[in-house]
Amino acid sequence: MMSPSRRTLISTAIATLALSALSTLPALAQGLPKLKVGLMLPYTGTYAALGNAIENGFRLHVAEQGGKLGGREVEYVKVDDESDPSKATDNVNKLVKRDNVDVLVGSVHSGVAMAMAKVAKDTGTILIVPNAGADAVTGAMCAPNIFRSSFSNWQPGYAMGEVVAKKGHKKVVTITWKYAAGDESVKGFKESFEKGGGTVVKELNLPFPNVEFQALLTEIAAAKPDAVFTFFAGGGAVKFVKDYAAAGLKKTIPLYGSGFLTDGTLDAQGADANGLFTALHYADSLNTPRDNAFRLAYAKTYKLQPDVYAVQGYDAAQMLGIGMAAVKGDISKKAEFSAAVEKAKIDSPRGAFTLSKAHNPVQDFYLRQVGDKENKLVSIASKALADPARGCKM
Amino acid sequence: MDFTTFLIQCLNALQYGLLLFLVASGLTLIFGIMGVINLAHGSFYMIGAYMAYALAPIVGSTFGGGFFATLAVGLVLAVLLGYVLEWAFFSFLYERDHLQQVLMTYGLILVFEELRSLLVGDDVHGVQAPDFLAGTLPLGELMTYPVYRLFISGVCLVLALAMYFVFTRTRLGMMIRAGSTNREMVQSLGIDIKFLYRVVFAAGVAIAVFAGMIAAPVSSVYPGMGNTVLIICFVVVVIGGIGSIRGALLAALLIGVVDTFGKVLLPQASGVLVYVLMALILLWKPDGLFKAG
Numbered sequence: 216m217m218s219p220s221r222r223t224l225i226s227t228a229i230a231t232l233a234l235s236a237l238s239t240l241p242a243l244a245q246g247l248p249k250l251k252v253g254l255m256l257p258y259t260g261t262y263a264a265l266g267n268a269i270e271n272g273f274r275l276h277v278a279e280q281g282g283k284l285g286g287r288e289v290e291y292v293k294v295d296d297e298s299d300p301s302k303a304t305d306n307v308n309k310l311v312k313r314d315n316v317d318v319l320v321g322s323v324h325s326g327v328a329m330a331m332a333k334v335a336k337d338t339g340t341i342l343i344v345p346n347a348g349a350d351a352v353t354g355a356m357c358a359p360n361i362f363r364s365s366f367s368n369w370q371p372g373y374a375m376g377e378v379v380a381k382k383g384h385k386k387v388v389t390i391t392w393k394y395a396a397g398d399e400s401v402k403g404f405k406e407s408f409e410k411g412g413g414t415v416v417k418e419l420n421l422p423f424p425n426v427e428f429q430a431l432l433t434e435i436a437a438a439k440p441d442a443v444f445t446f447f448a449g450g451g452a453v454k455f456v457k458d459y460a461a462a463g464l465k466k467t468i469p470l471y472g473s474g475f476l477t478d479g480t481l482d483a484q485g486a487d488a489n490g491l492f493t494a495l496h497y498a499d500s501l502n503t504p505r506d507n508a509f510r511l512a513y514a515k516t517y518k519l520q521p522d523v524y525a526v527q528g529y530d531a532a533q534m535l536g537i538g539m540a541a542v543k544g545d546i547s548k549k550a551e552f553s554a555a556v557e558k559a560k561i562d563s564p565r566g567a568f569t570l571s572k573a574h575n576p577v578q579d580f581y582l583r584q585v586g587d588k589e590n591k592l593v594s595i596a597s598k599a600l601a602d603p604a605r606g607c608k609m
Numbered sequence: 610m611d612f613t614t615f616l617i618q619c620l621n622a623l624q625y626g627l628l629l630f631l632v633a634s635g636l637t638l639i640f641g642i643m644g645v646i647n648l649a650h651g652s653f654y655m656i657g658a659y660m661a662y663a664l665a666p667i668v669g670s671t672f673g674g675g676f677f678a679t680l681a682v683g684l685v686l687a688v689l690l691g692y693v694l695e696w697a698f699f700s701f702l703y704e705r706d707h708l709q710q711v712l713m714t715y716g717l718i719l720v721f722e723e724l725r726s727l728l729v730g731d732d733v734h735g736v737q738a739p740d741f742l743a744g745t746l747p748l749g750e751l752m753t754y755p756v757y758r759l760f761i762s763g764v765c766l767v768l769a770l771a772m773y774f775v776f777t778r779t780r781l782g783m784m785i786r787a788g789s790t791n792r793e794m795v796q797s798l799g800i801d802i803k804f805l806y807r808v809v810f811a812a813g814v815a816i817a818v819f820a821g822m823i824a825a826p827v828s829s830v831y832p833g834m835g836n837t838v839l840i841i842c843f844v845v846v847v848i849g850g851i852g853s854i855r856g857a858l859l860a861a862l863l864i865g866v867v868d869t870f871g872k873v874l875l876p877q878a879s880g881v882l883v884y885v886l887m888a889l890i891l892l893w894k895p896d897g898l899f900k901a902g
Contacts, residue, residue, distance in 0.1 A: 259722070261833045263731040393880070399756075421872055422880030424837055426828065429621040430869040436751035437614040450733050450831030457735065457829065461745060463753030483735035483829055 216338040245540060250287040252535070255321030256345075257590035258295040261449055262323045264479065265524045266295075269345045271517050272528030273320065276536065279512070285301050285533075285539025285546075293317055300326030307334045318343065320531055323524075325349035325368075325395055328383045332356045339549065343537070345531040346524060350399045353575035355606035359553045362574045363562075364530040366496055367602040368396050371473040372403030374597035375444060375494040375579035379404075380411025380470055382440040387415050390431055390455075391446040392423040400446040400473050408444075416440060426454045432462045439471070443468055448475040460487035478523055481588045488585045494596045497523040497565045497590040498581045509564035514520065521564075530563045537561070573604035610873070613749045618869055620748075624758055626865025627765040630858050632824065632838050633845035634768060635817030641841070642776070642789055642851040643809060646700060646710040649717035650842055653814050656690070657683065657821020658830045659725060662734045676739035683822050684815055691814030695807045703792070703806070722832070731832050737766065738826040754815030757826055764823060768816070773854045785809055844883060848890050850897030859898055 254273070256266035267334060271292075277289050288459065292314045294306050303322075306328060310316045319335060319342040322328050328347030335342035336358045344352055344361070348368035352361065379387060381483055391397030397420065405415050417438055418430045435443060443464075447455045457464055465487070472494025509529065513521040533557050541555030542548040557574070560567050568578040583595040610618070634782060636650045660683040668679045698717075704708050712717050737743070740756040747752035777780035788795045796802045828834065849856030864883055873880035878885075890898065 259726065261731075263726065263832065420876060425873075425880075426837075427625055427868065429625065430618060430872045432753065433614060433617045433621060434873055436617075437610070450829055450834065453733050453735055453829040453831070454827075458827075461753070461755040461758075463745060463747075469653065480733050483733045485735055485737070 237336045238422065238577050247287045249290040250284060250318070250539070250544070250546070251290050251314065251316040252319075253292045253294065253307075253314065253316030253319045255294045255296050255306060255310060255319060255327075255506075256397055257323050257327075258293070260298050264508075265323045265607065268522055268524035269323070269528035269531070270318075271274065271513070271519070272521065272525035272530075273345070273532045275513055275516055275525075276284065276532035278516070280536060284536045285542065285544040287539065287544045296322050296324070296327050297323040298327060300324065300330060303327040303330035307331045311338050311340050316340070318535060320345060320535075322347055325352075328352055329356065332358075332361055333567060335361055341535075341549065341552065343531045343534055345527045348399070349395055351601070351606070353571070353573040353602060353607065354604050356575040357604065357607035357609050359609065360549055362534055362556060364534055364576065365527040366578075367575050368399035368473075369403035369406075369602055370492040370496070370578075370600055371475075371494045371580060372400035372405075372444075372446070373407045374403075374582075374600055375471055375473065375492075376407030376409075376413075377411060378492070378494065378582055378596045379442055379444065380408050380413050383444075385413050386440045387442050387444055388417045388419060388435050388438055388440040389415055389444045389566045390419040390428075390435070392425075392451065393420040394423040394567055396448075397423070397446045400443070405446050415416065424451060425452050428455055428458045429462075432458060435468065436462065436464060441469060443470050444472065445470065445476060446473045448478075449465075449480070452476045453480045456480075456484045456491070474523070477583075477585050477590055481585065481590070488551045491585045492593070493583050493585075494579055494580050495523060495583065496576070496578050497526055497592070498583045498592040500591050501565070501581075502592075503564075503566065505562065506564040523565075526564050530561055530565075533561050533563070534559070569602060571601045573602070573607040573609060575602045575604065577601040614753070616872060617748060617751070620754070622866040622869035623862065624762050624865070625869055626862035627762040628824065628827075629841060629845055629864055630769060630861035631761065631765040631820045632817075633842040633857060633861060634772065634854075635813045636818060636842045636846050636854075637772075637814075637849075637854060638809060638813035638816065641846050641849075641857070642785060643703075643806060643813070644789055644851075645699060645810075646707050646714065647813075648711060648714040648839065649721065651837075651839035652718050652721040652819055653687075653691075653817035653835075654724065654821040654824075654838055655685070655835030656721065657818035657819075657823075658736075658825040658828065658834060659729055660686065660818065661822040661825035662708070662830045663729055663737050665736070676742075680822055684819060686813040687818035688811045690818075691811030692807055694814065695810040699810055700803065700807070702776075717897045718835070721835075725832065733832075733877070734830040736825040736830060761823060761827065767853065769858045776854060786852075841883070844887050848887050848897055850894075850899040853897070853899040855900035856897055 256269055257263055258266050296306055319340055323346045325347040328344050332352050338358055343361045344363040346365045348366050349367050350367045353363050389401045391401055472493045474493045477493050510521055537559045538552040538556045544549050560569055566579050568576045571577050577599050579595050580597045580600050582593045584593050585588040639645055639647045660730045665679050668682050672678045682872045742760050748754045784800055845857055845860045849860035867882050867886050871879040
């Protein structure tokens with residue numbers, strides 16, 4: 216005997232099943248399934264603000280296309296990578312194997328991005344790196360399905376080396392953290408600066424993320440160079456700029472940096488950053504119609520001012536959109552996808568750019584000077600600068 | 610290195626050593642004297658730095674502002690925080706083994722980081738040194754030295770002397786030291802050890818917060834800043850001898866010298882020199898430089 220309550224339960228269950236089957240029908244009728252984008256970015260920790268800016272930029276472009284790329288609606292699967300390389304391989308495998316994402320987008324930390332590149336290379340999943348500058352991503356690790364919408368660490372350093380040499384400085388001391396981004400940046404600087412006739416007389420460095428600079432500032436003062444080149448970012452950049460000024464060196468020895476020295480840190484650095492020159496692929500006052508439109512749309516959507524990270528996220532979405540349009544939504548046609556993105560001219564707020572053979576942006580680097588809490592455009596430090604992609608066999 | 614540079618580097622070493630002592634002194638109380646492994650020490654330091662940043666405008670609008678007013682408000686809040694934390698969590702931990710202390714204080718790190726992210730955000734901030742300390746002193750013809758850094762060194766020496774005096778020369782200090790050796794015995798002598806420990810813990814938190822507030826203008830304020838000081842704080846306490854204030858001061862100065870000259874003379878190895886120093890000292894004196902008691 217079946218009790219009435221049990222009977223109702225079963226009939227309700229059947230009804231629910233039938234209803235849910237009905238509701239999925241229209242979706243099937245539309246044909247193309249959703250495009251699953253795996254966003255693997257830092258949402259906690261030191262780089263959380265950068266991760267959010269990248270996602271905002273990415274979503275802004277997708278929204279401008281009506282929420283669709285290549286005719287497929289975009290669905291996001293988000294993972295917080297915590298900027299932790301030791302968890303990166305697991306995280307990216309989950310996205311690829313468990314969540315079956317069609318595209319990977321990430322990340323900020325170079326170590327994490329390297330792990331993502333390795334998995335992308337093994338599985339053939341398309342990867343777009345929206346920040347991490349490790350030279351190897353578009354160097355030794357390069358692959359037809361790996362793209363970068365940002366820069367290589369070598370690029371801003373190289374651009375700044377040209378500028379410093381042209382200013383007539385002969386003897387330069389460099390100072391940075393002893394890790395990949397710092398080393399690669401200084402290497403780029405040294406390459407172009409010494410080509411331009413200067414010499415790097417001393418390369419100072421300290422372990423990441425140590426911020427006790429006093430001993431090394433004393434070394435700089437004693438070496439009396441014509442100028443100093445530096446790579447620091449985030450909290451370290453704030454402290455370095457303030458300590459450099461407090462040590463009285465700012466008045467006597469000009470300081471030049473990779474753009475991250477003064478990006479997202481100007482409020483905290485205050486007057487101590489005024490007048491500093493840095494090189495990056497974006498500036499606060501480009502004042503081109505493209506950039507103005509982007510900045511307005513971003514500010515309206517998020518009630519925030521965009522930064523270089525938002526631009527990189529936005530362009531990652533543009534690159535994906537170009538590829539998706541070329542294959543009409545069928546992302547399994549990887550060769551056609553890659554060919555389309557390789558040929559494309561990406562209409563970025565930073566200025567249009569193309570990709571190098573190794574899929575790193577070939578882009579203008581701007582010389583910027585800090586004033587009124589902005590990185591103001593001074594001139595183009597290096598036009599259409601391409602990363603040499605050392606070690607890339609493609 | 611010429612003689613002037615050498616002297617300036619000595620000053621750098623001394624100044625960094627004193628800063629380290631300041632940052633580690635709260636841990637000397639909670640880990641060294643009370644014996645609780647407190648991984649959240651870095652978080653207390655971070656809270657202090659963020660207080661220096663976030664409280665200054667609030668204090669400015671209610672009490673008319675000022676560096677010392679902000680410091681005072683921060684200290685009051687820190688004592689309250691320490692008192693409540695001890696009551697809610699730490700008072701259950703004295704009898705437990707170290708693993709459980711590690712787990713709970715690690716949990717606190719995560720909670721405090723998340724709260725920080727929700728309340729203040731993830732941006733990097735700078736804190737201005739008060740105007741009367743914002744100047745610099747010329748140092749030879751090479752460079753200048755910020756007055757505020759010298760002020761920190763002074764504060765640190767005063768703090769070290771005060772802590773040393775309280776713990777070795779007063780009745781209160783005697784009771785606290787006795788409590789760390791044998792809790793039950795002290796209790797049976799009619800001393801309210803529970804309350805006493807609550808106060809000492811609150812003082813430990815307050816000193817860590819104070820260190821964060823004082824150091825904020827030279828260190829800047831950023832997410833994860835607490836974790837970067839945590840390890841070096843443990844190194845200071847362990848080298849100095851657990852529970853010894855004299856030892857912690859000496860250890861901090863030693864680390865200052867090794868780190869400063871390491872960066873200059875052996876830059877490739879500067880990351881590990883401090884730990885080599887710790888290993889050598891522990892080989893020579895397994896209990897640290899000065900064992901308490």
